Amino acid sequence: MRRVYMDHSATTPVDPEVAQLVMTYYTEKYGNPSSVHSFGQEAKEGLEKAREQVAALIGAQPSEITFTSGGTEADNMAIFGTAEAQKKKGKHIITSAVEHHAVLDSCGYLAKNGYDLTVIPVDEEGFVNPQDIEKAIRPDTILISIMHANNEVGTIQPIAEIGKIAKEKGVIFHVDAVQSLSKVPIDVKTMNIDLLTISSHKIYGPKGVGALYIRKGVRLLPRIHGGGQEKKRRSGTENLPGIVGFGKACELAGERMNAEIERLKVLRDKLLDGIVERIDYVKVNGPRGDKRLANNVNVSILYVEGESLLLSLDMMGIAASSGSACTSGSLDPSHVLLAMGLKHEVAHGSLRFSLGKQNTEEDIDYVLEQLPKIVERLRMMSPLYDKLLHDTAKAQ
Numbered sequence: 001m002r003r004v005y006m007d008h009s010a011t012t013p014v015d016p017e018v019a020q021l022v023m024t025y026y027t028e029k030y031g032n033p034s035s036v037h038s039f040g041q042e043a044k045e046g047l048e049k050a051r052e053q054v055a056a057l058i059g060a061q062p063s064e065i066t067f068t069s070g071g072t073e074a075d076n077m078a079i080f081g082t083a084e085a086q087k088k089k090g091k092h093i094i095t096s097a098v099e100h101h102a103v104l105d106s107c108g109y110l111a112k113n114g115y116d117l118t119v120i121p122v123d124e125e126g127f128v129n130p131q132d133i134e135k136a137i138r139p140d141t142i143l144i145s146i147m148h149a150n151n152e153v154g155t156i157q158p159i160a161e162i163g164k165i166a167k168e169k170g171v172i173f174h175v176d177a178v179q180s181l182s183k184v185p186i187d188v189k190t191m192n193i194d195l196l197t198i199s200s201h202k203i204y205g206p207k208g209v210g211a212l213y214i215r216k217g218v219r220l221l222p223r224i225h226g227g228g229q230e231k232k233r234r235s236g237t238e239n240l241p242g243i244v245g246f247g248k249a250c251e252l253a254g255e256r257m258n259a260e261i262e263r264l265k266v267l268r269d270k271l272l273d274g275i276v277e278r279i280d281y282v283k284v285n286g287p288r289g290d291k292r293l294a295n296n297v298n299v300s301i302l303y304v305e306g307e308s309l310l311l312s313l314d315m316m317g318i319a320a321s322s323g324s325a326c327t328s329g330s331l332d333p334s335h336v337l338l339a340m341g342l343k344h345e346v347a348h349g350s351l352r353f354s355l356g357k358q359n360t361e362e363d364i365d366y367v368l369e370q371l372p373k374i375v376e377r378l379r380m381m382s383p384l385y386d387k388l389l390h391d392t393a394k395a396q
């Protein structure tokens with residue numbers, strides 16, 4: 001059977017070139033970067049080269065990159081590190097209703113422990129309005145945390161506009177760019193970003209490694225204390241194989257970015273248009289065109305359960321997701337879709353296909369061949385769909 005992986009927003013396969021390099025740092029260049037001998041120096045060189053490669057992809061200085069165990073830790077570091085460092089200035093934080101749980105739950109924790117939180121709503125396509133953010137800023141606002149591109153519906157936020165506002169008002173601006181890295185050009189300087197979260201395993205690098213860009217001069221208190229690695233910002237012996245792999249993945253992503261964005265957009269639109277054409281009662285979630293991530297397709301298929309769709313697709317070798325990978329397995333509908341105004345039952349029938357490097361036009365054709373058959377079969381078992389057919393027949 002054909003196997004089609006379309007869950008790249010959950011994770012990606014490690015690029016073979018990256019995997020090969022990573023291996024050498026397990027078996028040959030295994031020194032501790034803090035050691036003074038040649039083994040240590042060799043490791044240190046690998047570490048610093050990776051820092052340059054990561055920095056280059058986002059327009060930062062290498063000294064502004066702190067490696068972490070992934071996107072989740074970088075989000076936590078940005079939010080708690082700022083909250084701690086700025087608490088004398090104030091305790092008000094602004095975020096949006098569609099953030100990743102790593103941001104939302106960190107802010108939620110602070111809200112329960114003496115901080116004030118404003119959660120900015122989004123419109124029906126998932127956009128925050130920069131003016132809403134501007135209006136929410138108070139003298140005691142210490143942090144604005146808004147994601148670049150949404151992991152569920154692919155909405156790309158007006159980050160440069162928000163950055164301009166944050167800069168004018170002198171508020172620290174954190175951006176979770178895990179999904180946009182390598183799919184939307186990022187320049188932390190022109191976008192006026194102070195803190196930027198990125199993760200390796202979403203861009204064909206190894207799992208368990210990520211980074212926080214910390215603009216020079218931004219104060220952040222450490223959350224992990226110990227040996228003083230990463231300029232005392234994040235202690236602990238570095239995950240060198242992972243970091244070196246992340247660096248290489250960034251380099252490759254930078255080289256391929258423009259061509260790959262264009263290729264993915266064509267596949268994305270073919271899949272989106274194909275689903276809308278072939279299946280009745282479908283709602284596209286998120287915007288169309290250039291303000292949508294090049295690799296994201298998200299639709300609500302009415303009168304079917306997202307979970308049943310996923311299982312049926314999986315039986316045909318197709319890997320997709322419903323809502324975000326982190327929330328599937330629970331029956332709570334996605335907080336992102338609810339924030340966009342979807343009713344519970346519509347949010348429940350939502351399906352995300354996130355495309356990647358190996359996906360081809362044939363893969364899209366295969367999904368477009370299988371999905372309508374699956375939907376038809378599942379709808380036959382749905383009492384709501386039965387009632388709909390009945391009511392439309394009566395109306396005619």
Ligand SMILES: *Cc1c(COP(=O)(O)O)cnc(C)c1O
Nearest residue numbers: 070071072100102151178179199
């Ligand atoms: C995957 C993801 C994260 C978490 O990154 P990890 O490296 O898996 O911890 C954070 N934010 C967004 C938007 C993501 O998609």
